[in-house]
Amino acid sequence: MESVLTINNLTKRYGRLVAVNDLTLEIKKGEVFGILGPNGSGKTTTLGMLLDVIRKTSGDFKWFGQPATKEMRKKIGAILETPIFYPYLSAVKNLEIVAEIKNAPKENIEPALKKVELFERKHDKFKTYSLGMKQRLSIASALVCDPEVMILDEPTNGLDPQGIAEIRELIKSIAKDGKTIILASHLLDEVQKVCTNFAVLKKGDLLYSGLVDDIDKGEVNVEVASDDPSLLEKLETCPFVARVSEDMGKYTALLKDDKLAADLNKYLFDAGIMVSHLVTMKKSLEKQFLELLAESDNA
Numbered sequence: 001m002e003s004v005l006t007i008n009n010l011t012k013r014y015g016r017l018v019a020v021n022d023l024t025l026e027i028k029k030g031e032v033f034g035i036l037g038p039n040g041s042g043k044t045t046t047l048g049m050l051l052d053v054i055r056k057t058s059g060d061f062k063w064f065g066q067p068a069t070k071e072m073r074k075k076i077g078a079i080l081e082t083p084i085f086y087p088y089l090s091a092v093k094n095l096e097i098v099a100e101i102k103n104a105p106k107e108n109i110e111p112a113l114k115k116v117e118l119f120e121r122k123h124d125k126f127k128t129y130s131l132g133m134k135q136r137l138s139i140a141s142a143l144v145c146d147p148e149v150m151i152l153d154e155p156t157n158g159l160d161p162q163g164i165a166e167i168r169e170l171i172k173s174i175a176k177d178g179k180t181i182i183l184a185s186h187l188l189d190e191v192q193k194v195c196t197n198f199a200v201l202k203k204g205d206l207l208y209s210g211l212v213d214d215i216d217k218g219e220v221n222v223e224v225a226s227d228d229p230s231l232l233e234k235l236e237t238c239p240f241v242a243r244v245s246e247d248m249g250k251y252t253a254l255l256k257d258d259k260l261a262a263d264l265n266k267y268l269f270d271a272g273i274m275v276s277h278l279v280t281m282k283k284s285l286e287k288q289f290l291e292l293l294a295e296s297d298n299a
């Protein structure tokens with residue numbers, strides 16, 4: 001798949017504080033890429049550097065395989081904060097002004113308003129809009145330029161549950177149209193619901209990057225006990241046990257090759273061992289991330 005963005009060793013320091021530390025990532029066409037991390041983890045700083053509104057300290061990034069140019073930046077629609085709309089003007093008038101400033105065709109306004117489901121309300125004044133509608137209009141203002149990539153920073157912040165659901169649906173529907181989306185969020189749930197790929201940042205460091213589908217896959221640890229003294233030896237020689245540890249007379253075996261507790265039970269039974277205790281201790285990535293985020297909140 002074509003690379004939309006490659007980031008190599010990107011770093012931003014504010015004095016002694018390292019806001020983004022040696023970040024290396026690749027984002028490919030069609031991905032909905034979530035940058036996940038608690039407050040202060042460096043998400044906004046990263047997006048700011050990628051959009052050249054924050055000056056990088058060191059490192060490098062390329063959009064579409066090339067250093068960013070003004071022309072290329074037109075392919076990127078970014079909403080870092082709500083754009084300033086005129087409160088007494090209608091949505092359509094506001095978007096006409098946006099199109100004028102950004103030199104975008106006025107014909108894009110109607111489809112953009114339809115996409116964000118504000119077409120019926122297009123003549124209403126901006127000030128009469130709910131927060132969710134205002135956010136959808138912000139997204140429409142990026143769509144007016146028909147960008148290939150959309151960048152959204154905490155797109156559901158401050159919205160009520162219905163507003164949140166609408167924005168998430170909208171993001172998925174924009175992605176279906178073939179646009180690549182980069183989204184910063186502190187909500188694992190949001191990233192899980194909307195994104196295909198994600199990276200986890202903590203205090204500027206990249207902790208993890210991978211597929212959202214892998215969140216449910218986690219390590220399978222099985223706690224096992226038996227009166228048979230050869231249990232440890234059998235566990236250590238089992239071809240799908242990666243590691244064994246002992247605690248209070250029970251062994252914990254980390255399984256590999258997608259094997260489950262039932263497979264271990266069968267293996268031990270076939271080896272002549274009757275177990276007295278067998279419990280799966282699955283630690284999903286989700287749990288690990290929640291722990292990680294909680295740790296950061298307490299830091």
Ligand SMILES: Nc1ncnc2c1ncn2[C@@H]1O[C@H](COP(=O)(O)OP(=O)(O)OP(=O)(O)O)[C@@H](O)[C@H]1O
Binds near residue numbers: 019040041043186
């Ligand atoms: N202009 C600045 N001067 C000094 N420090 C800054 C500046 N901007 C950001 N920082 C610091 O850099 C770190 C990363 O901040 P950043 O805003 O990128 O995090 P974030 O993950 O986007 O969090 P949030 O969601 O709260 O904005 C934080 O410690 C922040 O205090």
